Amino acid sequence: MAELAGVSLATASRALAGRDGVSDKVAEHVRQVANQLGYVANMHARTLAGGSTSTVGLIVHEIGDPYFSEIASGVIRVAGERDLMVQICHSGRDPEKEFRQIQTIIAHRAGIIIVAGSGYCDPRLQARSKAALSAFQASGGRVSVIGRHHLTADAVLPDNEAAGRSAAEHLLSLGHRRIAVVSGPDSLTTVEDRLAGIAGAIQRGGLTWSDIPVIPTHFTRDSGLLATEQILRDHPETTAIIALTDAMAIGVLSALRAHGIAVPDQISVVGLDDVSVAADLAPSLTTVRLPMAAMGELALAMALKPPSQRPRRKSTGHQLVVRDSTGPVPAGLSPGPAPVDRARVSGASAGGR
Known part of the structure; x- marks a missing residue:
């Protein structure tokens, strides 16, 4: 984000935090670039870069649907084994609401984000979510998805x-x-x-x-x-x-x-x-x-692995x-x-x- 804004990391950090030492013009420019990217300051960025975190953000379309509750159970099981806390959000299949939830999860210092549920046939509907998740990964966060075609991340792909x-x-x-x-x-x-x-x-x-x-x-x-x-x-x-x-x-x-x-x-x-x-x-x-519960387990297990050069893809049976x-x-x-x-x-x- 700092590179795209044409400023140093320190200047970008001060601008987003509202601290002194940055002109109003530069601060506004940095905020505009951050908004375009869907970037939200992550207070745990340093911790994430070191590979440790305590919170997993899970976004599902509808938590009352047994499909998603079983996926969530798989995520929670693996999280419990790793002493991680799971924060669950439900988007109601609304791309804009999903984007806002991604921003909120990042702001709440999650180290891992899992997005579960069908993607959209029109990739433009999830372009903002894609940008936000890419920025999150660039800051050291981990991302995996379930059933998504157009998001750049490790993916579990149901058959x-x-x-x-x-x-x-x-x-x-x-x-x-x-x-x-x-x-x-x-x-x-x-x-x-x-x-x-x-x-x-x-x-x-x-x-x-x-x-x-x-x-x-x-x-x-x-x-x-x-x-x-x-x-x-x-x-x-x-x-x-x-x-x-x-x-x-x-x-x-x-x-x-x-x-x-x-x-x-x-x-x-x-x-x-x-x-x-x-x-x-x-x-x-x-x-x-x-295998819905297994899909949730696999999604978190993938996110806990060190990042790879290319996103990993795992098909289910x-x-x-x-x-x-x-x-x-x-x-x-x-x-x-x-x-x-x-x-x-x-x-x-x-x-x-």
Whole structure:
């Protein structure tokens, strides 16, 4: 930051701290450059440069979502082993709020920042966060991310595309052709990736992706319920529903139960993530497991390592977990408009990749 402002480190430090010895004109210039970079003075910069810290800042999209609470549990477990404190913030999938939280965490002297949750398809939406995190790393801080495509940091990358593909292949292998998808906000890379996996499987199965109803909504139980109401109203021929998250799948099951629709005898349901309650639902939820707690553990473990020349990338595994919410196409119903090449969807129950 000092280099970009054209001043010494000492002058930049005095300007940002509001101390004497810097002209008003220079101080204002330094503050403008710092604001453009998203830079916030870190009181523990010297400690960080030495590699020791006591606070981890964790930013998640929605702490009430089981996906993020399980990630947080993994971060907290590793932090506890290292005598670190975890400060958790929730951004609500608002890029501007996320940027402000990054600034606040830095100002609160955190030594490590972990940003968990989908990135944005438009990299401009997280440009300020990217600049702030880069400045933080330049000052000696450590950063890792989970599920982010455009942030320059060590990254844990969930197998979102493969998970979507596995969910669709499972339904195709059961003979389903009339499949609907409860999707999420199209601004998120997680949605883009999971839909890409589903679309690829659908097309390889001999169906046309444009014929598949895709209902965009939010990653919540209530949104899944409302999307299912729309599917039942507008696409009554549907025999299977894929929800992009288990939270939405819970809403799907609730809506079907309210309408007296038997699962899976009339409609099969698949989720993604395998949150802890998925096995305890009635019927238990078929889903694709992502190792959420392990993702949190790995993200903090990566941040605790010495920085590397290039950001490290770690992909997760995935596993299709077949439970009671999926079954064959109901007897007597037409499977759909096109045959499926079974050979091309073989191995649908395979887990890792």
